[in-house]
Each structure stands twice: as structure tokens, then as C-alpha cells.
Amino acid sequence: MSDAVVGPGAQVFLHFNVELTDGSVADSTRAHGKPARLTLGDGSLSAGMEKALLGLSKGDKKRFSLPPEEAFGQPNPDNIQHMDRTQFAADAELTEGTIMAFTAMDGNQFPGVIRAIEGDSVTVDFNHPLAGQTVLFDIEVLDVILREA
Known part of the structure; x- marks a missing residue:
């Protein structure tokens, strides 16, 4: 066999x-x-x-x-999002390079990498790392x- x-x-x-x-x-x-x-x-x-x-x-x-x-x-520029700090939990540790789990409307989770934090604006890269x-x-x-x- x-x-x-x-x-x-x-x-x-x-x-x-x-x-x-x-x-x-x-x-x-x-x-x-x-x-x-x-x-x-x-x-x-x-x-x-x-x-x-x-x-x-x-x-x-x-x-x-x-x-x-x-x-x-290839990285897609449309997968880089600028989010308001208020969209994150108050106790969330936001540092550049951190990979966080995000939940989509359908309930599925996907990773995003924190690329920059400027004041209340957080840049998140949803491209595959x-x-x-x-x-x-x-x-x-x-x-x-x-x-x-």
C-alpha cells in the first residue's frame, strides 16, 4: 500500500x-x-x-x-490604518512594533502591527508581517x- x-x-x-x-x-x-x-x-x-x-x-x-x-x-498601502487612541482599551500598552489582535465585523480576529503613535493617532499596519x-x-x-x- x-x-x-x-x-x-x-x-x-x-x-x-x-x-x-x-x-x-x-x-x-x-x-x-x-x-x-x-x-x-x-x-x-x-x-x-x-x-x-x-x-x-x-x-x-x-x-x-x-x-x-x-x-x-506585497504590502498594500490600503492596509495601513490611522485609528484614534480612544478605539483602544484605556489600559492597552501601545508601543511601536507591538502586534495586537483586532476583531473584524464578522467576529474573526486578525493581527495588526502598531507602526506609529502620534498624540491620539495610532498607525496600525494590517499587512501580513x-x-x-x-x-x-x-x-x-x-x-x-x-x-x-
Whole structure:
């Protein structure tokens, strides 16, 4: 019996490191000791990432680089918002570089990075923190589960 191969709709359990071109590690499931579970085709992965995973099987290891357009995209100036200080909790520690969770109208949470604080104006960047960067993925496939037909 052959191992399942990553294809459309497959659930992939994997460990990964995301490294920047300077060699620094931006994220790591290994550091947290908790593998990621990704589903191809659900819209959570970029096309470049999905393409790199196709055809892999349990136990496979792969290192690959993705340019910004195939990874987290280019920064979008429309994703930088200027908010009034009163929109934050009175006891919120607002410092440049802090990543905060914000809640959208639909109840979903998403991160924003505090970029500047000038008086009562707080500049928040809602671009992905790795937008505009070429990233190197170092992955190890732990398991592949195919969706039932």
C-alpha cells in the first residue's frame, strides 16, 4: 500500500520553519512543538505554497524559497490604518512594533502591527508581517490525509 500523496483537498500535517533571506527564523512549528495542519484548496495557503507541497508524501523533507508574490504578497498601502487612541482599551500598552489582535465585523480576529503613535493617532499596519519579503520554507511532512471521495 503506497503512502498518500499531497494533492488537491489533502490535509497535510507538517513541521516548518519560515526563514528570511538574512537567515533569521520568522516562525517555526518546531519551536512551539506543535505541527501545522493545512488543507490544500481551502484558500488559507498561497498558490506558490500549495504548488511546492504537491506530490510530497509522509516523511518527505523539502526546502524552498518563495518570492513575495507567491508567499505573503506585497504590502498594500490600503492596509495601513490611522485609528484614534480612544478605539483602544484605556489600559492597552501601545508601543511601536507591538502586534495586537483586532476583531473584524464578522467576529474573526486578525493581527495588526502598531507602526506609529502620534498624540491620539495610532498607525496600525494590517499587512501580513512578512509581506514584501522573500521567504525560505524548511518543511517536513508528518502525515497526509486524503479527503474521502
